[in-house]
Amino acid sequence: MTVNRPRGTRDFLPEDTARRKYVENIMRNITCNWGYSEIITPTFEYLDLFTLKSGEGIERELYNFMDKGGRAMTLRPELTAPVMRLYVNELQSFPKPLNLFYFENCFRYERPQKSRFREFWQFGVELIGSEKPDADAEVIALAYALLKAVGVSCYMKIGNLAVIRTLLRGLQPEIVSKVMRLIDKKEYVGLEVLIEEIGVEDQLKFNLFKLIKLEGRYITPQVKEIVGNIPELVAFEKTLKLLDTYGVDYFLDFGIARGLDYYTGMVFEVYADGLGAQKQICGGGSYQLIQLFGGGDVPSTGFGIGFDRIMEICTLVNPAPKKVVLISKPETHLEAIKLATELRKYLPVRIDLMERNFKTQLSFANTINADYVIIVGENELGVGKLTLKDMISGEQELLTLGEIIEKFS
RNA sequence: GUUGAUGUAGUUCAGUCGGUUAGAACGUCGGAUUGUGGUUCCGAAAGUCGUGGGUUCGAGCCCCAUCUUCCACCCCA
Structure with a gap:
């Protein structure tokens, strides 16, 4: 009932x-x-x-x-x-x-x-x-x-x-x-x-x-x-x-x-x-x-x-904020949370809460129509950077946290 | 309070003359082994057929009541 x-x-x-x-x-x-x-x-x-x-x-x-x-x-x-x-x-x-x-x-x-x-x-x-x-x-x-x-x-x-x-x-x-x-x-x-x-x-x-x-x-x-x-x-x-x-x-x-x-x-x-x-x-x-x-x-x-x-x-359309999803791996998840906390000072960021694998996290980002995905993987952290992926064009680039923040502000 | 329509998975809808276990699509979730989504393929969950009575051997389907939603009256925004 x-x-x-x-x-x-x-x-x-x-x-x-x-x-x-x-x-x-x-x-x-x-x-x-x-x-x-x-x-x-x-x-x-x-x-x-x-x-x-x-x-x-x-x-x-x-x-x-x-x-x-x-x-x-x-x-x-x-x-x-x-x-x-x-x-x-x-x-x-x-x-x-x-x-x-x-x-x-x-x-x-x-x-x-x-x-x-x-x-x-x-x-x-x-x-x-x-x-x-x-x-x-x-x-x-x-x-x-x-x-x-x-x-x-x-x-x-x-x-x-x-x-x-x-x-x-x-x-x-x-x-x-x-x-x-x-x-x-x-x-x-x-x-x-x-x-x-x-x-x-x-x-x-x-x-x-x-x-x-x-x-x-x-x-x-x-x-x-x-x-x-x-x-x-x-x-x-x-x-x-x-x-x-x-x-x-x-x-x-x-x-x-x-x-x-x-x-x-x-x-x-x-x-x-x-x-x-x-x-x-x-x-x-x-x-x-x-x-x-x-x-x-x-x-x-x-x-x-x-x-x-x-x-x-009324015909007004509200401006939609950019949707950003942060993707992590089990090994980098804790670091991803720290990065998310920092990025959330500037814009809305979602992280994985379902223990999903890499591919499924990306798929989720796509499903919710995310504008950007930020990949927090071992490869990126190894060089002190992050991968920013544009979900519409599919292009991605390796940037520092500072560069990403600058891009969104 | 009055009138008319309406109701089947989360959503949009099928469902034959009343006949066995109610279907599809989309969506959701999971899978197609390595860090790349959309396409494709496979699978799963999901419904007391709005609810309660009645008729019937048997009701999603017929009848009654009730509730919801929608349109209108009343009143007002």
Whole structure:
């Protein structure tokens, strides 16, 4: 009876892992260069942290459990809430703005499908303390830079919830939620039905449909005609101007609702092709969560990137390190270990661990696609040298250890 | 939670109408005597046919359940 991997989890083989680490580090380096610092939060948290943020409803898609002390816990389903909790616990008195990022695994108890797993990795950024257009613009521009750097073809949609909230301010909160959900899903027929049911004014209905059907990049003048010259829109225009300066490509879409109530103003989403139904690779916006966790009235902006989805469509190839195998004979094996130890200061070296004969060691080197073989035999040691064999060309030369090190450095 | 497909060595797949001991290729390991790989040849290991029931004299094959994987819904990354 073999034990299998739990549902919705994956094993990453050496090749997969190398590629993931490569892409991951590219994203890390870029984000560090934008002045963001990486943080790590616990893999599990109190269940409350997430029900507080997203409502009791999400409990059914959480990996939650009671610990031995009878506390309700859960594996984290996302990282925005943990980062906000960390901020409230530890960082409230630090200088603003705080530029943080994370790269961690998350867990959701859902049916797996294409690009959706029960354990998945999220890369994300949270900029805490500024609600200025510059903050929004930098976060979007960083997301854009990351996606460009890892070579995925995608498009970005930016919206602003303040606009649509202004339009809907006369309606009851539950109605607003319903409307937003339908808008987010672009279910215009359903939306029309709902609007008929609740009987809103014709003017509002007209404006609403006009707003959500606006498309393109320079549509803010038309938006102004609909909702007026509200301060949020003025700030948003400023953000967009900054984005043009950053050189970010985007579409505007005031129909983005992001499903969640705590987003306050700017929201954005990035979609890619080739992922089936799960084609959103990034989502973010500005939000107010800190008060919810007992902190002050501090604004923040952030995004999350679905790293597994990036890996599925990203075209980057990690550079493979040269593979070197050291071949020895029983008489020279101890000397080979000493040489390997020295060479391992410079590059990856494998030695025989199977007591194989000369020929089989060479054959093994070939099987694993080694680039070079270094022969540590009596003949070589007799003259104080080693044979370096190029496994691709088949050529070999007699060199000193120093010469070999020089060749590889 | 809902729907549809799926499952046979490590991998990709055969397996006749339900009939004896489930096969192949690739891969892995070993061998073809001396310190030179790839090609070739020989050999070996490797499977409770996803699992559990049922039908049958007899099930890899038929039926039921369950699990996995994959696609989609829901939700979201």
